[in-house]
Structures are given as C-alpha cells and as structure tokens.
Amino acid sequence: MSGYAWRTTVSRALSVFKSQTTVTRNYGSVIKTITLIPGDGIGPEISSAVMKIFDAAKVPVHWEERNVTAIKGPGGKWMIPPEAKESMDKSKIGLKGPLKTPIAAGHPSMNLLLRKTFDLYANVRPCVSIEGYKTAYSDVDLVTIRENTEGEYSGIEHVIVDGVVQSIKLITEDASRRIAEFAFEYARSNQRSTVTAVHKANIMRMSDGLFLKQCREVAENYKDIKFTEMYLDTVCLNMVQEPTQFDVLVMPNLYGDILSDLCAGLIGGLGVTPSGNIGANGVAIFESVHGTAPDIAGKDLANPTALLLSAVMMLRHMGLHEQSRKIQTACYDTIQDKKVVTKDLGGNAKCSEFTDEICRRVRDL
Amino acid sequence: MSPSSSMLMMSKLLRPVFLQSRSANLAQPGKNPVKEYECSNNTNKMFRMEQPLNVTQSGNIETNHTMPPSHKSRNNLLRTSLDLYSNVIHCRSMPGLQTRHKDIDIIIIRENTEGEYSSLEHESVPGVVESLKIITKSNSLRIAEYAFKLAREQGRKKVTAVHKANIMKLGDGLFLQCCKEVAAGYPDITFENMIVDNTTMQLVSRPNQFDVMVMPNLYGNVVSNVCAGLVGGPGLVPGANYGRDYAVFETATRNTGKSIAGKNIANPTAMLLASCMMLDHLRLMSSVKNNVGRGVNIALVNGVTGELIEARFFDMWEGDVNELLKFIRPLHEGTLVFVASYDDPATKMNEEARKIFTDLGSTAIKDLAFRDSWVFAGAKGIDDKSPFEQHIKNNKNNNKYEGWPEALEMEGCIPQRSLEEQ
Numbered sequence: 001m002s003g004y005a006w007r008t009t010v011s012r013a014l015s016v017f018k019s020q021t022t023v024t025r026n027y028g029s030v031i032k033t034i035t036l037i038p039g040d041g042i043g044p045e046i047s048s049a050v051m052k053i054f055d056a057a058k059v060p061v062h063w064e065e066r067n068v069t070a071i072k073g074p075g076g077k078w079m080i081p082p083e084a085k086e087s088m089d090k091s092k093i094g095l096k097g098p099l100k101t102p103i104a105a106g107h108p109s110m111n112l113l114l115r116k117t118f119d120l121y122a123n124v125r126p127c128v129s130i131e132g133y134k135t136a137y138s139d140v141d142l143v144t145i146r147e148n149t150e151g152e153y154s155g156i157e158h159v160i161v162d163g164v165v166q167s168i169k170l171i172t173e174d175a176s177r178r179i180a181e182f183a184f185e186y187a188r189s190n191q192r193s194t195v196t197a198v199h200k201a202n203i204m205r206m207s208d209g210l211f212l213k214q215c216r217e218v219a220e221n222y223k224d225i226k227f228t229e230m231y232l233d234t235v236c237l238n239m240v241q242e243p244t245q246f247d248v249l250v251m252p253n254l255y256g257d258i259l260s261d262l263c264a265g266l267i268g269g270l271g272v273t274p275s276g277n278i279g280a281n282g283v284a285i286f287e288s289v290h291g292t293a294p295d296i297a298g299k300d301l302a303n304p305t306a307l308l309l310s311a312v313m314m315l316r317h318m319g320l321h322e323q324s325r326k327i328q329t330a331c332y333d334t335i336q337d338k339k340v341v342t343k344d345l346g347g348n349a350k351c352s353e354f355t356d357e358i359c360r361r362v363r364d365l
Numbered sequence: 366m367s368p369s370s371s372m373l374m375m376s377k378l379l380r381p382v383f384l385q386s387r388s389a390n391l392a393q394p395g396k397n398p399v400k401e402y403e404c405s406n407n408t409n410k411m412f413r414m415e416q417p418l419n420v421t422q423s424g425n426i427e428t429n430h431t432m433p434p435s436h437k438s439r440n441n442l443l444r445t446s447l448d449l450y451s452n453v454i455h456c457r458s459m460p461g462l463q464t465r466h467k468d469i470d471i472i473i474i475r476e477n478t479e480g481e482y483s484s485l486e487h488e489s490v491p492g493v494v495e496s497l498k499i500i501t502k503s504n505s506l507r508i509a510e511y512a513f514k515l516a517r518e519q520g521r522k523k524v525t526a527v528h529k530a531n532i533m534k535l536g537d538g539l540f541l542q543c544c545k546e547v548a549a550g551y552p553d554i555t556f557e558n559m560i561v562d563n564t565t566m567q568l569v570s571r572p573n574q575f576d577v578m579v580m581p582n583l584y585g586n587v588v589s590n591v592c593a594g595l596v597g598g599p600g601l602v603p604g605a606n607y608g609r610d611y612a613v614f615e616t617a618t619r620n621t622g623k624s625i626a627g628k629n630i631a632n633p634t635a636m637l638l639a640s641c642m643m644l645d646h647l648r649l650m651s652s653v654k655n656n657v658g659r660g661v662n663i664a665l666v667n668g669v670t671g672e673l674i675e676a677r678f679f680d681m682w683e684g685d686v687n688e689l690l691k692f693i694r695p696l697h698e699g700t701l702v703f704v705a706s707y708d709d710p711a712t713k714m715n716e717e718a719r720k721i722f723t724d725l726g727s728t729a730i731k732d733l734a735f736r737d738s739w740v741f742a743g744a745k746g747i748d749d750k751s752p753f754e755q756h757i758k759n760n761k762n763n764n765k766y767e768g769w770p771e772a773l774e775m776e777g778c779i780p781q782r783s784l785e786e787q
Contacts, residue, residue, distance in 0.1 A: 101531075135570065136465040152498070157535040163502030167536040169481075173492035200583075201430035202438055206486040207496040209430065233590040237618060240569055240594035254529075257562050258587055265566035 032318060035087045036063045039097030041292025042302035047097050049304035049355040050311050053330075056359035059315065059323045064091065068099070068110050080113055088118065093318065094285035095311055098292045115148060119280035121175065122182045123148045123256065125289075126313070127263040130272055132336025133345060137266045142246040144263055145186065146256020147179040148277065153253045171207040171252065176214035182278065183215075183250035184222040194226040195219070198235050198251035198259065211252055235259065239266070264289070271344050274309035276317070284317055286310040300350045303342040305331065308358075330361035422614045422643055424636070427621040437484055440619065444477050447613070449606035450504065451511045452477040452585060454617040456592040456602055466595050472577045473592060474515065475585025476508040477606055482582045500536040500581065505543035511607075512544075512579035513551045519577075524548065526558040527580035527588060540581055565591055593618045600632025603639035605646070612646055614639040660684070660713075663692065666701040674700065681713040689714075693721050696745040704742040 038047040051063060066084040073079040088094050099110045114120065123146040129138050156168040180197075187195050197215040201208040212229060219227035230238075232255050238245060239259070243266055249259065264273040270290035277285045288306035296302055308331055315324035334340060340357040341347035349357075428438040443449075452475040458468055485497040509526075516524050526544040530537040541558055548556035559567070561584045567574065568591050578588060593602040604617035616635035625631055660681035665674040679689045696702070702725055725743025 137569070153532050155532075157533065159535060163539075165500045165535045165539050167498040167500070167533050169496040169498060171494045171496070200481075200586075202428040203441065203482050203484065204486065204496050205430060205432075205434040205436075205484075206488060207494045209434075210492075210494050233586050233618065234620070236565075236587050236590040237594045237599060240591050241598060254583075257529075258565055261562035262565040262569060262591070265569040269566065269570065 031060045031062050032093070033062045033064055033087075033091040034314070035084070035091050035094040036065045037068055037084070037094060037096040037099075038065060039292065040100040041098060041294045041297040043097030043099075043292060045298070045300065045351055046288070046302050046304035046307045047095075049351060050095070050307050052355055053308060053327060053358050053362060054311070057323050057327050057362045059320065059327075068114065070108075070110060070113055078108060078113060080110070080117055085117060088283060088285075089281075092282050092284065093314060094283070095307070095314060096285055096287040097307060098288060098290055100292050114285065115277070118283045118285065119149070120277040120283070120285060121147065121149050121280060122179055122278040123260065124186065124276045124278065125260045125263065125273060127260075127267050127273065129267050130335060131332060132338065133268050133272060135266065135268050137243055140243045140263070140266050142243065142263060143186070143190075143192065143248045144256060144260040145179065145183045145248065145250045146260055147175060147250075147252050148256075149253075150175050151253030153257075169204075169207055169254075171210050173210060173214060176211045176252075177218065179250060180215045180218040183248060184218055184225055187225050187248045188222065192225070192248045194228060194247040195222075196228045196230055196235070196246065196249050198230060198232050198249055198255050200232050200255075202231065208252070215250065232259075236262065239263070269344075270306065271303050272305045272309065274306060274313045276310065276313050284314070286314040286317075300352055301343060302351045303344050304351060304355060305335070305345070326362055326365050327358075330358045330365060333361055334358050421611075422636075422640055425615065425619045425621050427623065434484075434486060441482055441484065443613070444606060447608050447611040448478065449608040449611060449613055450476065450478050450507055451607045452589075452604060453515070453607065454589045454592070454602060454604045456589075456596045456617075458596050459601060462597050462601075464595065464597055466572050469572050469592070469596050471572065471575045471592055472515065472519070472521070473585065473589050474508065474512040474577065474579045475589060476504060476579075476581050477585075478582075479504050480582030498533075498536060498583075500539050502539060502543060505540045505581075506547060509544045509547035509579060512577060513547055513554060516554050516577045517551060521554070521577045523555040523557060523576040525564075525575060525578045526556070527561050527564050527578055527584050528558060529561050529584070531560060537581065544579060561587070564588060568592065568595065590618050598632075599635065601634050601638075603635050603637075603642055605639070605642050612643070614643040614646075661689065661704060663689075664703040665696070666703060667699070686713050686715050686718050690718055690721075693718070698745055700745045702742045702744065 036047060036051075038044045054061060064087050066081070066087050068080045068084050070078045071081055079085075096114075101109045101111075124143060125146075126143045127140055129135070129140040150170045150172060152167070152169045154168055154170040156170070158166050160166050183195050186192070195215075197212055199208040199212050201212055215227070215229070219225070232251075235246075235249070236259075239262060243263070251259065260275075261270075264270055267273065270288075273289060275287050275289045277287065279285070288310055290306055293302065308327070312324045312328045312331075315321075315327070334354065334357050335345055338346060340349045340353050342349055342351060342354050423443070426439045426443075428440065429436070452473075454473045454475070456469060456471045456473065458464065458466070458470070479499050479501060481496075481498045483497055483499045485499070486494060488494050512524055515521075524544075526541055528537040528541050530541045544558070545556070548554070561580075564578075564584075565587065568588070572592070572595055580588060589604070593599055596602060599616065599618040599620050599622075602617035604615055604619070606613040606615070616639060618635075622631055661679045662676065663679065664676040667674055677692060679692070681689075693702070702722075704722075722742055725745065
C-alpha cells in the first residue's frame, strides 16, 4: 500500500459522504501517535513484542496504550471508555490485539462496539503466502475486502411463531456503494488489476442484486481496473483448486467472513494473517484476528506474527515504506530460517526469543 | 451438461431403466408440474418394477440473475415443490487423481428447502433491501434426524453441525439446538459443532478431521463446493436430493458450465456417478438380493402408509429357518408381507414357518419358488383390514405376479400413479 497517496485519494472519495479537509502530512519526519489496544490473553505479550521490534527498527511512533472494556454510558448505552475514543479520534490509527468475547457480561462484544463507534465499514485482509511456512497452497496473493456493517450480521431476528425463526439480512445502497468505492480505490492505489464481486444473486435477487448494481456502477469510474462477478460457490470451488486466479475480492458481510477465513486457511491460519479495518472518518484500526489463547497466556509461548504483519500493514498505510519493508523482510526471513520460531510455526522457541531474533535481523538490515 | 452421456452408459447395462427427458418448464394451469419429473420404468418379463418409483436425474438449470426477482430459480422451485429436504454429497478422494489433500472422505448433508433460500425479499425503503432467512424447528429436526440415521447406517463415527450461532443467535441457535436434541438419541455417534468460518479454514488445512457434516442451506452451498474442490473439482462429485416421496440425482456443485458448453470437453463423471447413486436407490424397493437360488427375500410394508418397514434376505442354503422365524413371528397388525425367492425354500421351511405364511392368507406359498420379484404373501390381522388387504383376500387370483401393480396402488397403500393415468 502506498500509504500517502492512498490516504489522500480515499479521503477525497470519502468526502462525498463526509465533508472533511484532508491534511497531508509527511509521516517520515513527525513522531506519529498510535493508539495501542493490547487486548486480553496473549494480547499484552504480543503487543510488547511488536513495540520492541518497532523500537529496533527505529520507527518514529509514540504508543498510547488504551483499554476498551465496555462501560455503561449516560442513558444506559454500552460504549467504549471516553479516553480510548478520544485517543483514537486524535491519532486516527490504531493497533489492536485480540479481545475476549464476553459470554454473560451483559454487553455486546468489544469488537462490535469498536466497529459501531468508529463506523469501521471495510475489513481488509491481504492473504499472501509466506515463504518458509509451507501450506498445501503456494503463490497465494489476494485481498479480501468485506463490508463490515450490515448484511447478514444486522442482528435483527424474530421468533415468528414457536419453532419458526426469521433472520433479516439488510443490504443498503449507500453501504454497498461505499465498500465498492473503497475496493476500487484500494485496487488502484495498490496496483492490483482485477476486482471481483462475490455474490449469490441467483438466489437472493434483490439484496445481492442491489450490491452488484452498486459495484457495477462504481466500476464504470474505474475503467483501468478489470471488474468481474462470480457466484460465492464458484469462488469457493475455484479458491481451493487454484487460488492464484484471484486478485481483489469485494463482498457483503457473511460471504466476507467465510471467504476471508478460508483465504487465511490457505496461507497458514489466523496466527499469520494480518487484518485492517477502515472507518468513515479516516480512522483505521489494524488488528490480529486470532483469539486470546488463554491456555498459553503469560507463558511466553505466543506467536506475534499476525499482530506484527498487521502493524506492517499499518506502516504502509502511514507511508512508512522503508521501515515496513525492513520489518516484514526480517519477519519472513526468521520464519524461513526455521531456527528460532514459535511452536505453531514448527519450532520450539519462546515468544521473546523469536522477537529478539527479528530485532537482530532488523538492526542488521 | 445433459444427462445423455450417462443415459448412453446405462442403456448398455442389463438393468432396464428407461429415462425420459423432460424439460423443466413451469406447469400449465390444471396440470401438476411435479409429475413431469417422474422416471418411468420399463416393464419386461425378467425384471419388473412394481410401481412408478419417483426418481429422476437432472442437470442444472441456469438462473439468470439479471432478471427481475419475480423470475424465481427453477432449481429451487424443483426442490421445494418436491420437498427434497436433504441434499447429500459424498466427497471422496479418488485414487490416481493428484490433489493437494489425500484420503478425504466427508459426507455433507445440507438442508435443502429453507434457510437463506426462502426467496423472501422486499425493499422496505428505497435503497434498503431486506432478505429473510427462515429456520424452522421441524425442518431442522428432520435434517438432523436424517444426518444421524445416515451416519449410523453407514457406520460413521462423528457428526459435525456447521453454523454461525454466535452471530445469528436465534436462527442458527435453533438449528444447533435441534441437532443437539437429535444427537442425544444417538449416543454411539460423536456430535460436534463448528462455526462456519472456522470450518472452511479447517477444511483447507486439515480436511481429514471431518466425517459427516450437517448444516443449513447456505453454509451447505459453501462447504459442499469447498469439499468438491478439495477432491478434484466439479466434474467429479455426484449429489443426491432426497425427499419423503421423491429423489433427484445431479452433480454435487450444480454448475451449468456455460463457458465449456458445446465444446466436447466436459467431464461426465459427476453425472455418471449420480446415475449410479440412482440405481442404488432404486434397488432398495425393487429387485431382490442374492437372486441366485439361495433363499427367501421378505419385505414388510406398512399397510396404511405403504412405507417399507424392512426388507431382508434369508439364506436357506447355508442358514437355517430360525432366523426367518425370528423375523416373521412378531408382525404388527396391518403389516403387509411380500416375498420373493429364486429357488425352492420349501425344503428348509418347517411347520411353524409354513403355518405363519398360510395364516397370512397366502395360498401361493408353494409357488414361491422361481420368483424374482415381490409377491404379496398376505397381511397380518383379521379385523381392520386396509382396502388393499380386503381386495387381495377377496380376489385370490390377484395374489399373483401379474395382478400386483394395480392392486398396490389402491387408496391407503403405496403412492398412486398420476391422476390422469388412473
């Protein structure tokens, strides 16, 4: 991602929805504040691993740690702590570790709250095969862009009569248009050639049809990018046989959920997959999508790769290409070397040892 | 891809199954569209199917998704009007085929009539569309029951329910709860559940952990396509749609293959295997097993619903009559008994066995030799006879090979032929 150019063009595109003056800043010279949300379970240890590696790479950032445990605001509505919101609104960039999903806490999941608070409408997951971490699939290089606010996850369900339940899938013109715009902008700024809309309009004619219509209309303004449409089942079928044929995929919520995890599985699982969430006001939160792994928390066994690669994605977003390249290369080389890697990557090193090894390589590069 | 290549193959077999090509145009008013899809069976002297077994083989019908919503998917209409509630796909690694994963053997059972495929959509406000996903307790119980029964019959160890109940708490929550309820009645089978996104991730990394999977409609679509891709692609895997009265066999991934149509490069394997599945299915109610002079085949049919209770073969050559007695002693009132054999079993029948058959009303017990299809032997119970039993007991001449098909179709017995043919 050429972060600088990307940010300005996206802001320009988004100004259609929210009027906003774009302030272009050269992030290379200024110390940038980043809101860090360590999270639960293994979150704190992998966050400190990332901070250590950033330190070694001399990345000009200042970390502002915040907690996002939900509190009840005035009016009884659940919300994230105001300090966290304030920090994020100011910095616009966040890095988040895994958050515990509460079962009987009475409040919705924190991920959902974050999404609603900052209107994080796009979930971007670049899936690139990691050399040195062999899976059954090689040369995967695709990006899944998932609409993250509506669709099947609207949460609207009713019991019509006893034994009959209805769940509502909501598709709106605005949200579909917004995600389509984002997908094409992303493709353009990242030199990707094709955008594929994934849908099931043969069955859900009106809802997915509306989504498709918006994608088609937006595609008209991006003649330099090839636009194709494919059924969800065909994408799944082809993805497990020949994933190299896909480039950028854009889709509604549920299909995005399934496909992004499918693609993560192709490259090695959630432990090595980066993820970014883009919000309406220029807010971007990068996160690791794996769980909190409570069984290994605090034992220095965790693998920080997912959070690290998400942080690298964040650096690219900010325009700090040199540092992002250095850290990514160091990380990939360490994994390829296989000498000092954590258990899930095939070795038996501790988290701190793995981190130190990457730091060493970063300093040498 | 038309079924013509498999029709060609099947005509070379000795089994005389006659396939009639039918187009899936929607019905004219006054005509029942369902009957267009029947497969009629050829009658000939050696092998005679005694009833129209409502089975068909079909290729996929393309749904043009640029048409307005009133133009419904005809595949979907076929499935819902015939109530083909269970879509079964067996994905197996094929020997000799190079794939990334080896030794896959997964049976996928997908609910085929409701869920996201209800086609209920409306635009509540301009620019806002709502699509309804319906989950019902009865359909969920039905498909779960089917899955566990199939797992038991095939000797499978584990059933995994695939869902997204953490997000769709009521809808998929209901489905999961139904699966759990049914699982309680099958303690010999391990029951697990997995969220659909994790399932797809596991399928591409470790597919060997899965055995039987059961899920609602849309997830079934995704998972079956992923599994078909894992074992070699859409040209290889057959699929079956089962309902209470009908069965339709097709390719598992239901592709029309527009881009390769007419070029003579399509792979007919999936369709061929689908026709093999159809032949296996037909054998359940029609021909007799071990038809080489060894013993007796007995079928018990519910006299009111016409449903097959059980059909079994008794080896009178190597076995003894006690097994037979154990089977026919405890008959319920109203059970119809049909017998077929291909040799004289009479030498091994003892007094008690003969008496049981005679009491049923069968005068043909001596003539049971050399029969290769089902003959009505009689019915249990004297009072409260079904119309069929009365008919048979009053017309001794009909208790024979020739008169059988019509007699079986009387009201209250096995499903009737279409109205116009009566």
